[in-house]
Amino acid sequence: MSKVEPQTDEIPSQDIREEYEQLTEDVRRYRYAYYNEDSPLVSDAEFDRLYRRLEEIEALNPELVANDSPTQEVGGEVSAAFAPVEHLQRMYSLEDVFSLEELQVWISRATASVEKQGRLDELKWLSEVKIDGLAVNLLYRNGELVRAATRGDGHTGEDITHNALTIKEIPRTLEGSDHPAEVEIRGEVFIPSKAFLALNEQMVEAGKAPFANPRNAAAGSLRQKDPALTAQRPLSMFVHGIGAREGLKAASQSETYELLREWGLPTSPYFKVLDSYDEVLKFIEHFGDHRHDLLHEIDGIVIKVDDFGLQRALGHTSRVPRWAVAYKYPPEEVHTKLLDIQVNVGRTGRVTPYGVMEPVKVAGSTVEMATLHNQDVVKAKGVLIGDTVVLRKAGDVIPEIVGPVVALRDGSEREFVMPAACPSCGTPLAPAKEGDVDIRCPNARSCPSQLRERVFHLAGRGAFDIEALGWEAAMALTAGPGPDPATVGGHPAPEGPGVLTNEARIFELAEDAGDATLRDSLAEVKVWREKRSKGAGTGEWELVPYFWSKPTAKTPSKPSANTQKLFREVEKAKSQPLWRVLVALSIRHVGPTASRALATAFGSMDAIRAASEEQLADVDGVGPIIAAALKEWFAVDWHREIVDSWAKAGVRMADEVDESKPRTLEGLTVVVTGSLEHYSRDEAKEAIITRGGKASGSVSKKTDYVVAGENAGSKLDKAEQLGLKILDEEGFVRLLETGEA
Missing domain, CATH: 1.10.287.610 (Helix hairpin bin)
Known part of the structure; x- marks a missing residue:
């Protein structure tokens, strides 16, 4: 608008x-x-x-x-299904702000009001996460729970006492003594994030529609007419405020929280009393980074004036208090149309369904595809093709379809049926072994999709790190310009294998490779491109060279600048360390951590191939599953041909032992978190491993040191909780040089 x-x-x-x-x-x-x-x-x-x-x-x-x-108005209307009850004191909504600039204006306005009263030294901000749940009001008389009600319109709510009593965190009788004669305690009822996923799976298995999100699951559970049904739902509650408070002795919000805890009421662990706006900003930033690490869903941060006297002085508007505000994080959930569910065949043959949606902007980027993991997940989520769905994307996290908006179904929706044959090569699909949830395409050697994915993977940052060989280039090399057998702009994609029929030949693209046959063949690779006029698409499509320039009347076609860069980058990749070569082979279960451990333990590809399954499993960080996968992979003749071809092309297959680096970290486990100034994450791990240490990705009691750089997150928090030794970058350098001494 x-x-x-x-x-x-x-x-x-x-x-x-x-x-x-x-x-x-x-x-x-x-x-x-x-x-x-x-x-x-x-x-x-x-x-x-x-x-x-x-x-x-x-x-x-x-x-x-x-x-x-x-x-x-405040909130919703009161349902006729429940008895209406009047709150002793009105339950207000909160004013929402959607940017830090708006929050600063609100803080400045509230601060100015306090300053006029000459009480600026008393101003503190109680900041807490905003639970995405259902507001509930608990009325206690002389320590006994007599009523529980929803917020309703703020004045009148719905009596849900019998249902609320099924929530184990809500005490019937308050602990301790000196309870007020009458007190209203406000809070949020919610369903923990993990429990919500399990609940939706149960709903679908029972043939019922799944809930759209945890908030509505909690609300629907509390509004069951039969409390026995409510008792079956995984409801929890945190209290965060009070209404009528006859005889309450606390003078501030934070003192009230202490009192509520003493009474046996559940209070949130996610709050803090802060002295300044800058501290509030840090609190917002922290929980923005960690919002998905919490017990429950949140959609923002609530900032309240802590002192009750100042709250009374600031007062209320007709709808919201002037002493509290809700900062809302940028939306991570939106609604969009699920146009289709298709499948992708990965580099190890795993067939993964994914949703194709109407493009929608969420968490700062436009999304039109989202993973659905496997056929069981599609069923558990209860989504149908044609549904309006809830889509979530948190920062750089892969977009996820949360569930359907069942109320918007019109009967045209249809179920997804997992294909029986590989959409890329036609091979019948089946689980790799009995009991596996995932189904796979067993045609690993010649399935175009698997080859494309393996080529894309080997070029990635965790493997050979080949710039100029991205997703589109991998498609052009292996099977043409589009997903098989899709059409592009109404034109069929070129059929048949691409110029690269297996990854064994990838190093024939290297700048110094003696045989230029493969490099020259790139001149024939063409893709469909839309014709453009003055920067805009015309709707007309044409086949154009992908790796070579488009010929003109004056200049013939030749390798583009990006293609020449590709040749140089493939040449550079030959000198990557052994662990990266192992990652590039796309051996199931063998990622960077296991590859580093194997390279450190054996030193060469020949030694790894010659090792027994028991010897491989004995390596710290490997174990029997990875060991079995390695032996199984090397038992296949065309797999060994890839390694042999790469070795013949000059790819490094053994690490040189650097005697200049002492084994200062022998027996130590080190975790690196955050950004270091002089080390990339891979370089830091390399430095630890080459000195005999274990570079772990998770913090535990067995961790010896945690190296914390800029923007260190939950790993640093856990290290502090466990009382571990924490180093900055300077301390890390000293540890590498001298060890624990």
């Missing part, structure tokens, strides 16, 4: 009136579905956008605002 411009006359235009009426209707309908039917029709981000637009129009056209405007 376009931004509202201030009206030049006193009467809002007809367009503004119509937009306002439609917005009012939409916001009411979406709010009712969210609060009363526990079935959201739009994502939180879309609802927030519509609501803010409504507020904007009302601010510029106050004559449109009616008493029943959605902006003048």
